[in-house]
Amino acid sequence: MNNQSVLVTGAHGYLGSVLIGELDRRGYRTTGIDNGLMSQVQVPLRNGRYVAADLRDVADWESLLAGVDAVIHLAAIVGDPASGLDNDLAWETNYLATVRLTEACRRQGVRDFVFASTCSNYGLSVGAAADIHTALHPQSVYAESKIYSEHHLLSNAGDGFNPRILRLSTLYGRSPRMRFDLAVNVMTAHAVNRGEITVHGGTQWRPFLHVRDAADAFIRALEARPATTLRVWNCGSSAQNHRIDDIARIIAEAVPEAKVVHEESAIDSRDYFVDFSSIREDLGFLPARVLADEVRELAAAVRDSRFGGCDRPEFSNYETLRAVVAARSGPPRGAGGAAQLTRQGV
Numbered sequence: 001m002n003n004q005s006v007l008v009t010g011a012h013g014y015l016g017s018v019l020i021g022e023l024d025r026r027g028y029r030t031t032g033i034d035n036g037l038m039s040q041v042q043v044p045l046r047n048g049r050y051v052a053a054d055l056r057d058v059a060d061w062e063s064l065l066a067g068v069d070a071v072i073h074l075a076a077i078v079g080d081p082a083s084g085l086d087n088d089l090a091w092e093t094n095y096l097a098t099v100r101l102t103e104a105c106r107r108q109g110v111r112d113f114v115f116a117s118t119c120s121n122y123g124l125s126v127g128a129a130a131d132i133h134t135a136l137h138p139q140s141v142y143a144e145s146k147i148y149s150e151h152h153l154l155s156n157a158g159d160g161f162n163p164r165i166l167r168l169s170t171l172y173g174r175s176p177r178m179r180f181d182l183a184v185n186v187m188t189a190h191a192v193n194r195g196e197i198t199v200h201g202g203t204q205w206r207p208f209l210h211v212r213d214a215a216d217a218f219i220r221a222l223e224a225r226p227a228t229t230l231r232v233w234n235c236g237s238s239a240q241n242h243r244i245d246d247i248a249r250i251i252a253e254a255v256p257e258a259k260v261v262h263e264e265s266a267i268d269s270r271d272y273f274v275d276f277s278s279i280r281e282d283l284g285f286l287p288a289r290v291l292a293d294e295v296r297e298l299a300a301a302v303r304d305s306r307f308g309g310c311d312r313p314e315f316s317n318y319e320t321l322r323a324v325v326a327a328r329s330g331p332p333r334g335a336g337g338a339a340q341l342t343r344q345g346v
């Protein structure tokens with residue numbers, strides 16, 4: 001039983017809603033922060049509370065962090081398409097809010113900090129499997145903003161501040177806050193609802209991880225007292241590196257009535273095969289779930305209409321943010337924030 005106090009940002013989100021529930025179940029005291037931009041899902045907590053706050057603009061960090069032992073920072077504009085809708089918003093949320101949170105933690109003496117980064121940072125990795133020393137080739141503002149955040153956190157390590165970074169695989173599976181804009185989830189939903197599994201390209205490699213296994217990895221990173229100074233781990237497992245074509249085949253086995261359709265438009269250029277040996281060696285992390293089983297489970301839930309229509313905008317970060325951007329008055333902010341920040345050398 002652990003009664004540490006953990007602050008989880010992005011607590012209403014796809015991963016956050018699973019993780020905060022699991023921390024609560026394991027006896028942690030939790031505070032969930034979210035601004036409700038993408039989700040308002042609040043899983044019930046026995047020993048925790050939620051605070052509605054926008055991390056870009058916290059008036060009173062002192063009260064927010066009072067009594068907090070550790071922070072798990074998940075809040076972000078998540079995904080390449082959503083981040084590309086408003087580059088300034090993506091940079092403010094994913095990078096500047098991380099800087100402010102890091103500085104507030106250091107001021108307040110919060111020692112332990114676990115950050116959600118992404119294997120998207122590798123972008124294109126040809127040849128050997130990407131380990132944490134492999135050159136990064138971000139293909140989006142999303143990945144760029146995560147890389148800048150990693151740098152900031154690592155450059156602040158020491159003097160009692162102990163940041164740890166998990167570069168996550170692409171997640172899949174059921175969560176209280178469902179996302180049907182993630183490859184496995186959307187392809188499974190379309191297989192059931194449309195009888196079609198659309199594959200854009202197909203030969204690209206990508207690592208996958210169940211959202212509940214990801215929550216377990218975060219708790220391991222939080223609890224780790226590693227003997228080495230390593231602070232960055234790829235989060236996933238080598239066995240779950242798949243080509244998109246493999247994913248389509250696994251889904252087609254679970255949903256035999258669906259046919260696979262290849263499209264050569266809108267191909268996601270990301271292509272990376274990732275090495276996960278260090279998270280297994282340092283944190284003892286191996287996922288408990290197997291993709292094929294979880295696809296069957298998800299397909300059954302979609303068939304039972306448990307989600308009431310997988311195409312609803314609330315299940316997609318891009319569609320949710322697109323509606324927010326469209327409702328804004330004034331000229332669109334558009335792209336350009338990334339370039340400006342990069343020029344400023346941030």
Ligand SMILES: NC(=O)c1ccc[n+]([C@@H]2O[C@H](COP(=O)([O-])OP(=O)(O)OC[C@H]3O[C@@H](n4cnc5c(N)ncnc54)[C@H](O)[C@@H]3O)[C@@H](O)[C@H]2O)c1
Binds near residue numbers: 010012056
């Ligand atoms: N889902 C994946 O496949 C995946 C893969 C790699 C990395 N990650 C990382 O994991 C983390 C969680 O992702 P997710 O899939 O749960 O995404 P999500 O969009 O479901 O959750 C993000 C949450 O952050 C909140 N948020 C956004 N801006 C905020 C702000 N300014 N202040 C407070 N809250 C804010 C949103 O309302 C949302 O609830 C993210 O950091 C993401 O980059 C996710």
